[in-house]
């Protein structure tokens with residue numbers, strides 16, 4: 256039973272919407288994010304030029320809304336689209352409706368273990384994450400508190416960002432502390448592709464100077480031998496700071512070998528497509544990486560990220576969440592082992608700073624000169640509102 260003064264949960268609803276936003280791969284033609292990026296599908300020439308060609312944007316955005324009896328609405332956006340909407344409406348909603356919104360632990364536990372026989376990772380945990388984030392948003396709005404305050408408060412006055420996109424040179428001018436490039440050529444493009452990867456990185460190094468961080472995002476596209484050779488050349492010739500998600504997220508053994516093989520001083524990072532405390536425990540216990548990069552909209556939500564982050568802290572591993580806008584900002588500002596954050600450059604160029612989840616959120620803060628003051632997060636919940644002018648679709652009801 257809800258205590259006096261805090262409204263119970265009345266209704267959970269799931270919507271889908273197309274075009275950018277939380278499903279940031281759902282972009283138009285000519286965007287840097289879909290220009291010959293190295294992927295595991297690039298071994299097939301017909302799927303090499305565009306990730307949309309193999310369906311990277313097939314799901315679209317999921318919006319979860321949780322309404323309390325007093326009419327207060329919490330919401331969150333993530334990926335997962337229509338199949339996630341089915342899971343939320345037909346399966347997960349029952350564990351929230353009629354309940355006290357402060358029961359975040361029990362609700363998470365029931366969502367996870369009721370779906371474990373078909374879930375555990377991927378789409379199901381993606382859907383659970385969306386519900387969990389909407390629940391934290393609702394709780395913050397009911398209490399009149401920002402999520403970061405409910406998580407223990409800020410440990411710094413501001414967030415510092417690196418930028419992900421094809422133009423680290425522009426990111427440097429915009430005040431970011433580093434730039435992460437997508438890798439363009441995978442093992443199927445042979446030695447010629449490897450030389451091209453190094454040449455692109457060297458060209459960017461010459462534009463940004465010696466001291467600016469440069470990173471490479473390999474989006475699960477490499478094998479151990481290729482990743483090892485790329486790591487050595489990129490570090491020796493171009494001063495690479497980290498090599499990200501070089502290998503299949505299922506191949507913990509190859510990550511452990513890559514971390515051993517990589518030059519001292521180069522960081523190995525991964526975890527964007529990992530989920531739950533158990534998945535991240537595997538990455539950390541097997542010493543797969545120096546930085547874990549959970550996406551709070553995919554790994555299980557804030558409730559699960561607390562457990563992942565605490566384990567990382569105890570192991571001396573840095574946790575720099577993947578993208579995810581306000582959902583990660585409210586977390587990163589509360590953690591010493593998250594000293595900076597990622598900003599995804601969603602401008603097609605990308606030559607200017609635009610809100611990461613545009614056009615789905617209203618009031619989404621963006622870095623100014625590569626930084627964001629904690630006061631930009633000082634609104635209840637995650638501090639944003641849903642853009643209700645978008646054509647939202649509710650494919651299922653219950």
Ligand SMILES: [Mg+2]
Pocket residue numbers: 472474499500527577
């Ligand atoms: Mg990445």
